[in-house]
Amino acid sequence: MAELPSDLHLVYHALQPYPADVPLEDVYAGLDLPTGDGTRPFVYVNMVQTFDGQTVLAGAAWTIGTDVDHHLFRQLRVHADAVLCGAGTLRTDDVIVTTHPPLQERRVRHGQPPNPLGIVVTATCHFPAETFNKKFFRRTDLERLIITTPRAAPADIDRVRAAGVAVELVPATPDGEVDLMAVIRYLAGKRVRRVLCEGGPRFNVAVARAGLIDELFVTTALRLGGDPTAPRLFTAPVTDHPLQLVSEYHYRAPQGVREIYFRFRYPR
Numbered sequence: 001m002a003e004l005p006s007d008l009h010l011v012y013h014a015l016q017p018y019p020a021d022v023p024l025e026d027v028y029a030g031l032d033l034p035t036g037d038g039t040r041p042f043v044y045v046n047m048v049q050t051f052d053g054q055t056v057l058a059g060a061a062w063t064i065g066t067d068v069d070h071h072l073f074r075q076l077r078v079h080a081d082a083v084l085c086g087a088g089t090l091r092t093d094d095v096i097v098t099t100h101p102p103l104q105e106r107r108v109r110h111g112q113p114p115n116p117l118g119i120v121v122t123a124t125c126h127f128p129a130e131t132f133n134k135k136f137f138r139r140t141d142l143e144r145l146i147i148t149t150p151r152a153a154p155a156d157i158d159r160v161r162a163a164g165v166a167v168e169l170v171p172a173t174p175d176g177e178v179d180l181m182a183v184i185r186y187l188a189g190k191r192v193r194r195v196l197c198e199g200g201p202r203f204n205v206a207v208a209r210a211g212l213i214d215e216l217f218v219t220t221a222l223r224l225g226g227d228p229t230a231p232r233l234f235t236a237p238v239t240d241h242p243l244q245l246v247s248e249y250h251y252r253a254p255q256g257v258r259e260i261y262f263r264f265r266y267p268r
């Protein structure tokens with residue numbers, strides 16, 4: 001693993017003094033995110049993209065960012081009670097939503113489990129046999145849940161439960177997709193106060209169109225993917241309004257800026 005920089009450069013912050021060099025371990029550490037509006041949990045999305053907008057590189061997402069991005073996505077998970085992902089990400093990549101061991105200890109001291117609840121959302125609950133070899137099904141150091149709909153075949157639900165992952169049913173929308181408001185109501189009932197969505201791009205569209213995104217975190221790696229068919233952060237229109245920048249950090253290496261980390265308030 002490459003050595004991590006000691007600081008990131010804070011270029012802009014809506015609420016704090018800038019510019020400033022901020023120790024890496026402090027970046028996104030004290031976010032103090034809201035716990036929802038009383039009716040639903042606070043929802044934040046985190047994604048990584050290449051400079052030309054690809055969110056998939058060589059078939060995966062972790063291949064895009066540097067070790068600093070990997071550090072920050074684990075840091076962002078610390079604030080979440082649950083991490084949601086679309087089933088496409090589990091089918092084509094994997095879903096592992098753990099945090100750093102020192103941060104796990106901090107969560108435990110605050111009465112939370114070491115890692116957030118890892119949730120995959122699917123209307124069908126159908127996964128090819130090879131998906132069951134992925135870490136999502138094999139790791140037991142975090143609680144895992146699949147939320148699906150009555151569209152799912154009972155045999156598919158049984159297969160997931162037999163693999164040791166819990167399954168919860170919520171209603172489907174008239175067009176057969178998972179009713180995300182029902183997912184959020186279910187999570188609120190489980191005392192989930194902060195939900196982190198980690199994609200993928202098609203799931204992001206559904207979450208945005210349901211009006212559920214409060215904040216958007218984006219890492220932009222200063223590298224090129226060059227694949228015009230690779231999905232972007234959102235695969236369909238979601239809003240005409242400009243994003244509202246909350247903060248922007250740069251990872252400065254001796255050769256120049258390597259990566260940029262944006263935090264936005266999602267426009268209403």
Ligand SMILES: NC(=O)c1ccc[n+]([C@@H]2O[C@H](COP(=O)([O-])OP(=O)(O)OC[C@H]3O[C@@H](n4cnc5c(N)ncnc54)[C@H](OP(=O)(O)O)[C@@H]3O)[C@@H](O)[C@H]2O)c1
Nearest residue numbers: 047048055061086087088089093122123199200202203206
């Ligand atoms: N760059 C990043 O930060 C990042 C992050 C995550 C993933 N990724 C990449 O993204 C790729 C997968 O993305 P993707 O867009 O193909 O899949 P996705 O967004 O992960 O999942 C799409 C699936 O989510 C399920 N889903 C659940 N509720 C839905 C709803 N209300 N509306 C629509 N779909 C819903 C559907 O599965 P069912 O058909 O089973 O219902 C749908 O096919 C992977 O290659 C992964 O590496 C990148």
